[in-house]
Each structure stands twice: as structure tokens, then as C-alpha cells.
Amino acid sequence: MIMVDNRIESNPTSSGVHPLKFSLWLIIISIIMMFAAFTSAYIVRREEGNWLEFELPTILLINTVIIVLSSVTMQWAYVSAKKDNLSSIKLGLILTSVLGAAFLIGQWNGWAELVQNNIYFGGSTSNPSGSFLYVLTGVHGFHLITGLVFVLITLVSSLKYKVHSKNLLRIQLCTVYWHFLGGLWLYLYIFLRINH
Amino acid sequence: MSSTDISIHPDVHHAHEEHDHHHDQNFLEKYIFSQDHKVIAKQFLFAGIFWAFVGGFLSILFRLQLGWPEATFTFLEPILGGWIENGKLNPEFYLAMVTMHGTIMVFFVLTAGLSGTFANFLIPLQIGARDMASGFMNMLSFWVFFLSSVVMFMSLFLDTGPAGGGWTVYPPLSALPQAIQGSGTGMTMWLISMALFIVSQLLAGVNYITTIINLRTKGMSMTKLPLTVWALFFTAILGLLSFPVLFSAALLLIFDRSFGTSFYLSDIYIAGEALTNTGGSPILFQHLFWFLGHPEVYIVILPAFGLVSEVIATNSRKPIFGYRAMIGSMIGIAILSFVVWAHHMFVTGMNPFLGSVFMFLTLIIAVPSAVKVFNWIATLWRGNIRFSTGMLFAIGFVSLFISGGLTGIILGNSALDIQLHDTYFVVAHFHLVMGAAAFFGMFCGVYHWFPKMFGRMMDEKLGSVHFWMTFISVYLVFMPMHYIGIAGFPRRYYNWTGFETFNIFTDMNTFISLAAIIGFSAQFIFLFNFIYSIFKGRRATQNPWHANTLEWTTPVLPGHGNWPGEIPTVYRWPYDYSKPGASEDFIPQNVPFSQTQSSNLPSERDLE
Numbered sequence: 001m002i003m004v005d006n007r008i009e010s011n012p013t014s015s016g017v018h019p020l021k022f023s024l025w026l027i028i029i030s031i032i033m034m035f036a037a038f039t040s041a042y043i044v045r046r047e048e049g050n051w052l053e054f055e056l057p058t059i060l061l062i063n064t065v066i067i068v069l070s071s072v073t074m075q076w077a078y079v080s081a082k083k084d085n086l087s088s089i090k091l092g093l094i095l096t097s098v099l100g101a102a103f104l105i106g107q108w109n110g111w112a113e114l115v116q117n118n119i120y121f122g123g124s125t126s127n128p129s130g131s132f133l134y135v136l137t138g139v140h141g142f143h144l145i146t147g148l149v150f151v152l153i154t155l156v157s158s159l160k161y162k163v164h165s166k167n168l169l170r171i172q173l174c175t176v177y178w179h180f181l182g183g184l185w186l187y188l189y190i191f192l193r194i195n196h
Numbered sequence: 197m198s199s200t201d202i203s204i205h206p207d208v209h210h211a212h213e214e215h216d217h218h219h220d221q222n223f224l225e226k227y228i229f230s231q232d233h234k235v236i237a238k239q240f241l242f243a244g245i246f247w248a249f250v251g252g253f254l255s256i257l258f259r260l261q262l263g264w265p266e267a268t269f270t271f272l273e274p275i276l277g278g279w280i281e282n283g284k285l286n287p288e289f290y291l292a293m294v295t296m297h298g299t300i301m302v303f304f305v306l307t308a309g310l311s312g313t314f315a316n317f318l319i320p321l322q323i324g325a326r327d328m329a330s331g332f333m334n335m336l337s338f339w340v341f342f343l344s345s346v347v348m349f350m351s352l353f354l355d356t357g358p359a360g361g362g363w364t365v366y367p368p369l370s371a372l373p374q375a376i377q378g379s380g381t382g383m384t385m386w387l388i389s390m391a392l393f394i395v396s397q398l399l400a401g402v403n404y405i406t407t408i409i410n411l412r413t414k415g416m417s418m419t420k421l422p423l424t425v426w427a428l429f430f431t432a433i434l435g436l437l438s439f440p441v442l443f444s445a446a447l448l449l450i451f452d453r454s455f456g457t458s459f460y461l462s463d464i465y466i467a468g469e470a471l472t473n474t475g476g477s478p479i480l481f482q483h484l485f486w487f488l489g490h491p492e493v494y495i496v497i498l499p500a501f502g503l504v505s506e507v508i509a510t511n512s513r514k515p516i517f518g519y520r521a522m523i524g525s526m527i528g529i530a531i532l533s534f535v536v537w538a539h540h541m542f543v544t545g546m547n548p549f550l551g552s553v554f555m556f557l558t559l560i561i562a563v564p565s566a567v568k569v570f571n572w573i574a575t576l577w578r579g580n581i582r583f584s585t586g587m588l589f590a591i592g593f594v595s596l597f598i599s600g601g602l603t604g605i606i607l608g609n610s611a612l613d614i615q616l617h618d619t620y621f622v623v624a625h626f627h628l629v630m631g632a633a634a635f636f637g638m639f640c641g642v643y644h645w646f647p648k649m650f651g652r653m654m655d656e657k658l659g660s661v662h663f664w665m666t667f668i669s670v671y672l673v674f675m676p677m678h679y680i681g682i683a684g685f686p687r688r689y690y691n692w693t694g695f696e697t698f699n700i701f702t703d704m705n706t707f708i709s710l711a712a713i714i715g716f717s718a719q720f721i722f723l724f725n726f727i728y729s730i731f732k733g734r735r736a737t738q739n740p741w742h743a744n745t746l747e748w749t750t751p752v753l754p755g756h757g758n759w760p761g762e763i764p765t766v767y768r769w770p771y772d773y774s775k776p777g778a779s780e781d782f783i784p785q786n787v788p789f790s791q792t793q794s795s796n797l798p799s800e801r802d803l804e
Contacts, residue, residue: 014416015409019330022405022406026401026405026436027402030440033436033441045480121451122456122457123456126458127458127474131458
């Protein structure tokens with residue numbers, strides 16, 4: 001996503017949307033399909049019985065708050081970019097990446113909590129109900145790492161004064177992706193709350 | 197090479213573009229790590245042809261076993277080595293070959309080879325774009341596919357053999373190395389390869405859709421798009437929605453195999469020993485797999501629909517019959533393809549009521565399919581048909597699609613499926629309707645667009661020999677399979693001579709194998725013709741088929757950026773063939789109505 005061929009015509013495209021932004025939405029759709037598969041598999045599997053019920057790690061709620069906050073700071077950075085408020089772009093992006101990293105650490109602690117409660121990913125004592133939780137959080141975490149890398153790239157280019165109101169594309173893409181990841185986690189958290 | 201930062205202001209793009217045209221590329225940039233969609237298309241084509249021969253060769257090997265079950269195959273020892281034991285084919289290797297044949301043909305040839313080639317080649321040329329939306333992602337897509345090919349190819353040479361659990365890799369068989377050798381390293385490599393393959397398909401699909409939506413030339417509204425582009429558009433959407441689901445399924449299978457989870461495994465005894473896995477469900481895998489698997493067959497056949505529609509209209513010198521109905525039926529097929537997956541699972545013990553729902557939805561697919569067939573035949577009807585090789589394959593496609601589609605109506609019935617499930621009737625059905633038919637679509641495309649790809653023509657005489665041998669042997673192979681299938685002859689059996697019921701089919705099986713060998717040898721005629729024509733073929737003119745679409749307005753061998761000057765503007769739909777009053781029997785899309793006053797319809801007068 002970082003590299004783009006310069007043969008893209010600079011005149012308005014036939015849909016009026018920048019091709020990269022369009023591509024990002026398509027990538028988001030494919031990620032949604034992946035999680036749709038996981039969560040529907042979860043429901044189907046749960047209906048069949050032999051399903052170990054356990055308490056969700058309490059830290060997940062804190063993580064949810066953290067990631068919602070990170071979306072707020074991301075949006076703040078984006079709005080600042082539109083207003084050419086260069087110092088708040090940087091601050092917003094730094095806060096976002098710190099909160100993103102905090103979320104990841106929090107998820108890791110969530111896993112530790114699960115292990116303490118004898119809920120394992122694999123092995124003879126594991127049950128799909130636990131394994132599914134690891135898969136959902138793990139695959140989401142993987143995507144969050146890619147999002148974090150994207151935020152850091154945007155941060156670096158903002159330090160080089162390349163993010164401003166006439167050059168919004170990168171931070172726009174970054175904001176869309178980050179909000180998506182936050183929304184995805186909200187969905188997963190609510191899904192897990194309901195189906196637990 | 198020409199990669200820039202996305203944040204660069206549009207003005208800078210222009211400066212770079214100028215620079216780009218004067219920049220001489222070295223060999224690596226031009227032919228290997230090229231970002232030019234035409235080169236990437238050829239890379240996919242060559243890879244697809246290579247895989248097709250590997251996949252075809254495997255099928256000949258197991259047809260030998262099926263056709264001559266009592267024979268000794270010592271002569272195969274130089275190729276198969278340890279897989280021939282005392283002149284007999286190793287049964288587990290037989291299963292591995294069937295698995296690899298399916299995987300290779302469905303994914304590597306008819307998905308990557310077919311849409312990889314033609315989506316890359318035709319989308320920018322037919323919509324009037326300089327290249328794909330992101331040449332870099334496009335290049336990445338090919339090289340990830342290449343990596344996935346290497347992994348899959350290497351797995352063929354493992355000591356324990358490649359994956360052996362069928363191309364559908366149902367657990368528990370595919371999850372337990374204790375069960376079959378092929379579920380060991382071979383299966384691990386299969387999963388790695390398929391994961392890479394999915395990444396490649398997603399990169400490609402995102403690019404195709406973005407390009408079609410965003411980079412159409414001036415005047416090219418969606419309803420002026422050639423049907424090829426429409427078909428490739430739906431193919432990409434199907435891939436984008438279904439491949440991630442296969443990825444999820446494969447990921448869970450990887451966890452089951454390597455991390456001791458129990459998503460698909462439960463209460464299994466193997467060799468008298470109980471496994472510790474509890475709580476898994478193998479049916480879950482089938483649901484996830486077929487949620488991809490069914491759209492996948494349309495990912496295979498939709499590009500063929502598009503290519504065939506284009507070739508039939510061009511070579512009948514008639515507008516395509518029912519352009520909008522063609523698009524509508526493709527939308528219908530695409531939507532329905534997501535709600536019929538459980539018809540592959542009628543005999544898994546699913547709720548009979550659910551079975552009838554899926555049966556009902558499955559049978560509805562016959563409607564849009566029939567619309568398409570009707571339209572192709574109506575286009576041919578009283579046309580000025582030119583039997584070029586591409587056209588022969590297009591007509592052959594329609595024939596195979598009808599014959600294969602009819603048995604789909606039979607198999608779609610959940611009650612009939614109880615008898616026919618997992619018999620050769622199923623094999624015959626899908627080989628005709630999606631296997632051979634998609635291959636015919638691919639051949640049709642290769643023969644028709646060869647002049648645009650390589651600037652030379654393929655030999656028509658060899659082409660028609662290739663067509664007739666292939667066409668006849670396809671029917672000779674798959675028609676008899678219906679009969680043995682109705683008799684209950686099961687698929688995937690290595691040896692059937694021990695069963696009284698199936699002994700009587702020995703001659704039939706020998707016959708099928710002979711026909712398959714003839715059909716496979718005919719492909720070498722194609723290979724020769726293809727390679728020979730690249731270097732020595734008759735030189736093509738700019739528009740050898742007198743076709744209307746934009747790719748034929750480019751120079752004989754289009755360079756980087758496709759059109760040397762400005763991109764042509766589009767004024768009309770792509771099917772103005774034999775328009776009454778026109779001076780020629782075709783009017784290319786870039787001819788304005790003001791130049792064709794003699795043939796304009798009353799409704800087109802305003803556009804002059």
C-alpha cells in the first residue's frame with residue numbers, strides 16, 4: 001500500500017474516489033469476510049454442544065476502552081491535518097500508536113489471564129471455545145500490528161512535514177483502516193459478550 | 197523502478213510520468229519483476245500452461261491405473277521411482293495424484309491461469325487504462341503466486357508424497373498424519389501453498405475491481421463495458437468474498453494439525469488408540485470450505501463466460517443477444533453462488549428441510565445459466581459465422597456447458613444425490629461443466645487474443661486439429677462416466693476389480709483411459725502451435741478479427757502505457773457488428789456517432 005505506481009492518472013477517476021482508497025475498502029471487505037467466517041464458525045460450533053463455558057478475561061473491557069480512545073486520537077490527528085495544525089497531527093499520531101501498543105499489551109495480558117484460568121489454545125485439555133477466543137483475538141491482533149505499522153509510517157511522514165491539508169491521502173487511509181480495526185474489535189467484543 | 201510515495205502531490209506524478217517513458221528498463225524490470233499488466237498476464241499464462249501439463253499428466257497416470265487395473269507399470273519407474281512397488285502403483289500415491297490433479301487444475305490453472313491471464317491482459321486494454329490501479333500490487337500478486345507454485349511443486353517430490361486427502365482436504369483425514377502419508381509434510385506444504393495462493397488472489401482481485409471501477413476511459417460507462425470485463429469484475433468480487441473464508445478454514449486446520457487445537461477433531465480412534473482431541477466438528481470444515489468451494493467454481497467459469505461472449509459476438513458478426521440479460525444473469529449466478537454451498541453436503545446428515553432449501557436455491561441457478569446459453573445460441577443464430585479456432589472453442593464451450601449443466605439439475609436434487617454422491621456421475625458433471633468448459637474458454641481466449649499478446653497469429657490448421665481432437669475426446673472421456681456413475685461406481689477408489697458389481701465396467705474404463713490419453717496428446721499440438729507461433733507465426737495486423745473493443749485500437753504490440761498517444765474516448769457499446777447502413781460490418785467503440793450517420797438509429801441521432 002505504501003508503494004504506488006505513478007502511472008495512475010492524476011485526473012479524476014471514473015468513480016471520483018482515489019484508487020488506493022477504493023483498494024483499502026476492498027481489503028477491509030476481505031478482512032470482514034475472514035472474521036465473518038470465524039464468528040459464524042463459532043456460532044455453528046457452539047450450537048453443537050460440548051462447549052466449555054468460561055469467563056472472558058476482565059482486561060478485555062479495559063482494552064476495548066483503550067482502542068476506542070485510540071480511534072478518537074486518530075480522528076483528532078486527521079482533523080488537525082485538515083486544519084494544517086502540524087503539532088497536533090504528530091501528537092495525535094503518537095497518542096494513537098501508544099494506545100495501539102497498550103491495546104496489544106493488554107490483549108497479551110488477556111491471554112495470560114486465560115492461561116492462568118487453565119483455558120489453553122491447544123493440547124489435550126483445550127476446548128474449541130477457548131481456542132476460538134485465541135484465534136479471534138490473535139488474528140485481530142495481527143491486523144492491529146499491521147495497522148500500527150501504518151500509523152508509524154504516517155507518523156514518520158508527518159515528522160517530515162508530508163502530512164498536511166493538501167496531502168491528506170496517507171492519513172486518510174490510515175484513519176479509515178484504524179477506525180475499521182477499532183470497529184472490528186468492538187464487534188468481536190460484543191459478539192463474545194453475547195455468545196458467552 | 198517507478199514507485200513513488202503515495203503522498204506526493206498529483207502534479208509531481210506528471211513529471212514522473214514523462215520521465216518514466218524515456219527510462220530504459222533493464223531485462224529484470226521488463227520481463228521478470230515487471231509491473232506492466234501485459235507482461236504479468238503472460239507470466240500467468242505461461243505458469244498456467246505449465247501447471248496444466250503437470251495436472252494433465254497426473255490424470256493420465258491415474259487413468260492408466262483405472263483403465264488397466266491388472267497391468268504392471270514397471271515402465272513408469274523412471275518417473276515415479278519408489279511409488280511403483282513391484283510394478284504396482286502405490287495406493288496412497290494414487291490418492292495423492294488425484295488430490296494434486298484437483299488442486300492444480302482448479303486453483304493453479306483455472307483460477308490463476310485463467311483469470312490471472314485474462315483479467316490482467318484484458319481489463320486495462322478493454323476499459324482504456326494505461327495499466328492496473330497498482331502495478332506494484334499486481335507484480336506482487338504474481339510473485340506470491342509463483343512462490344505458492346514453487347511450494348506446491350516441491351511437495352510433489354516429497355518422500356511421503358504430496359497431500360493425499362482429496363482437493364477438498366476434509367479433516368480428519370487431512371489433519372492426521374497417522375491416517376495417510378499424504379497428511380504429513382505434503383499436507384503442510386499444501387496449506388502453506390494455498391495460504392500464499394489466497395494472498396495472491398486477494399491482491400489481484402482488489403486490483404481488478406479498483407481498476408474497473410476507477411480507471412475507465414472517457415465515455416466508458418459501465419453499460420458500455422465489454423462482457424469480458426463484466427465477467428472478470430464478478431469473478432474478482434466472488435474471489436474477494438470467498439477466498440478469505442477459505443483462509444479462515446485453512447488457518448483453523450493449520451492450528452489443528454500443528455498446535456493441538458480441536459476445531460475439526462473429536463473422539464477419534466486411530467490404530468486402536470484414542471486421540472485427545474475433543475469437541476471438534478469435521479462438518480464445520482465442510483461448511484467453511486464449500487462456502488469458498490462453490491463460488492470457486494464460478495470463479496473458474498465466469499471468465500470463460502466473458503471470453504466466450506466476446507468471441508462469439510465478434511465471429512458471428514452480430515451484436516451479442518441480450519447484453520443486459522447477460523450481465524443480469526451473471527449477477528444472479530454470482531449472488532446464488534453464495535447460498536448453495538450445502539448442496540455439496542447433502543449426505544453429511546444435514547437436516548432434510550435444510551437440504552430442500554439448498555436444493556431449491558441450487559436449481560434456481562439453472563435459470564440464469566439457461567439465459568446465458570439461450571443468448572449465445574441466439575447470437576450465433578443466422579450470424580455470419582467465421583470458424584476461427586477461437587470461435588470453435590467458444591462454440592465447444594457452449595456445447596460442454598449445456599451437457600454438463602443438464603446433469604447439474606440431476607445432482608442438485610437432494611434425493612437423487614443419495615445415489616449419485618461421490619460416484620463418477622459427479623466427476624463427469626463437474627469435469628464437463630467447469631473443467632473442460634473452462635479449459636475451452638481459456639483456449640478460446642488464447643487463440644483469440646494471441647495476436648494482441650504476441651503480435652503474431654496462431655496456426656489455424658493446427659488449431660482446428662487441436663480443437664476437434666480435444667472436443668471429441670472430452671466427450672468420449674466424460675459421457676461414459678455418467679453411465680458408470682449411475683451404476684454407483686465410486687470416485688477415488690484405487691482398485692475396483694475386487695467388487696463384483698464394478699467388474700463389468702473394465703472395458704468402459706479402458707475406453708475412457710484411451711480417450712483421455714488421446715485428449716492429452718492433442719494438447720501437445722497446442723503447445724507446439726503456441727510456442728512456434730510466438731516466434732515464427734504469421735505477423736498479425738492491428739485488428740485481425742475486425743473486433744470493436746478498445747484493445748484492437750492499440751499498436752500491434754502495445755508498449756508500456758498501451759496507447760502511444762492519448763487514450764481513445766468511447767462513444768458506443770462494444771457490439772456494433774453488421775449494423776444496417778454502416779459501411780463495414782463493425783464499428784469500433786471509439787468511433788463517434790457523428791462519423792456513422794448512415795447507420796445511426798433514431799435514438800442515436802441526438803448523440804451525433
